[in-house]
Amino acid sequence: MSRTAVVILNYNGETLLPRFLPSVLLHSEGAEIIVADNGSTDGSVALLRQSFPQVRLVILDNNYGFCGGYNRALAHVQADVYVLLNSDIEVTPRWLSPLEELLQTRPEIAAVQPKILSYNKKDTFEHAGAGGGLIDALGYPFCRGRVFDSVEQDTGQYNDTTEVFWASGACLAIRANLFHQLGGFDEDFFAHMEEIDLCWKLNRARHKVYYCGQSTIYHLGAGTLGYNSPRKTYLNFRNGLSLIFKHLNPGELLVKLPLRMMLDWLAAVVFLLKGQAGNFNAVGKAHLHFVLHIGRDRRKRRLLRAIYPAYSKTSVFPGSVVFSYYMKGKRKIG
Structure with a gap:
């Protein structure tokens, strides 16, 4: 059985694969490289067969989204550690070994992400994960190095190795047995925030999620959906509500869900004032x-509470990131 499997989920990535896959092949010593094609309609599969015969190819019959695609693909992969890697990522020399070493030497750690910088601006953090994922008291996710639209320049301030609340799905190293034990990704999410949901389940099961600043990758970002895409806005707001409904403790939910929905509508008004009717x-x-x-989410909530009654708030930002960012003007949190 392969110790580590780097698994790239591809959907119509015919232009991305020749650009980014070579670095993965060059710098992922000892790992099996797998591309799972998620029902592509372009020439991705033919390209992989012709130009990258050393890559193991898993072909899915449809586009099952990020969640369903990985759930189905990983059912065909035997490994101790899965490294889920976006198709628009350039990796660096020795990017993999610090992640592997952390999982090998720290049994309490279930998942870990590297430092994620922008491919187009390599001295700046990238939106999807940056210096490790955090969450605030209302369930709003953000990152060290990126809060809403503000991203920090990388000056070594996040070269540490530390516990975080969630690790980015753009590059997520996770113990294979725990991925399957927790049921993988929630396929109702389709895409966006599914990794936060999975990490929240790991948290409830008393496992730790880490960030490792000794590993660096460069992420192009927005390869499938643009940052201002109404489709992305829909998925983020929809999944954000499902996320907190599933996981917040009962007393918290009564207060925080209405407040969260009110803040969502405030964001919608801002979209409208900016002329972004699609996002509104x-x-x-x-x-x-x-x-x-909500009935479906209620059933999931009950099942989670029956197995894992509560979650640790160790790495939860105690206040509101929205208030800190927009009212106090704080652009760096964490």
Whole structure:
């Protein structure tokens, strides 16, 4: 059985694969490299077969989204550690060994991410993960090195190795047995915030999630959906509500869910004032979907509470990141 499997989920990445896959092949010593094709309609599969015969190819019959695609692909992968890697990432020499070493020497750690910098601006952190994921008291996710639209320049301030609340799905190293034990990704999320949900489950199961600043990768970002895409807005707001409904403790939920929904609508008004009617509508559609499917989320909540009664707040930011950012003007938190 392979010790580590680097698994790239591909969807119509014919232009991305020749650009980014070579660095993964060059710098991932000892790992099996797997590309799982998520029902691509372009020439991705033919390209992989012709130009990258050393890569193991797993072909899915449809586009199952990030969540369903990985769940199905990893059912065909035997390894001790899965490294889920986006198709638009350039890795660096020795990027993998610090992640592997942390998992090998620290049994309490279940998952870890590297430092994630921007591919186009290599001295700056990237939105998707940056210096490790955190979450505030209302369930808003943010990162060390990136709060909302503000990203920090990398000056070595996050070269540490430390516990975080969630690790980015752009590059997530996770123990394979725990991934399957916790049921993998919630496929109702389809894409976006699924890794936060999985890390929250790890937290509830008393495992730790870490950030490792000794490993660096460069992420192009927004390869499938642009940062201002209404589709991305819809998924983020929809999944954000499902996330806190599933995981917040009962007393918290009564207070924080209405407040969170109110803040969502405040964000929607801001979208409208900026002329982004598509994003305004996306928030409304996200809330409607959440309300219509609240019974489904309630069943998931009950099941989680039956198995894992509560979660640790050790790495939860105690205040509101929205208040700190917009009212206090704090652009760096964590």
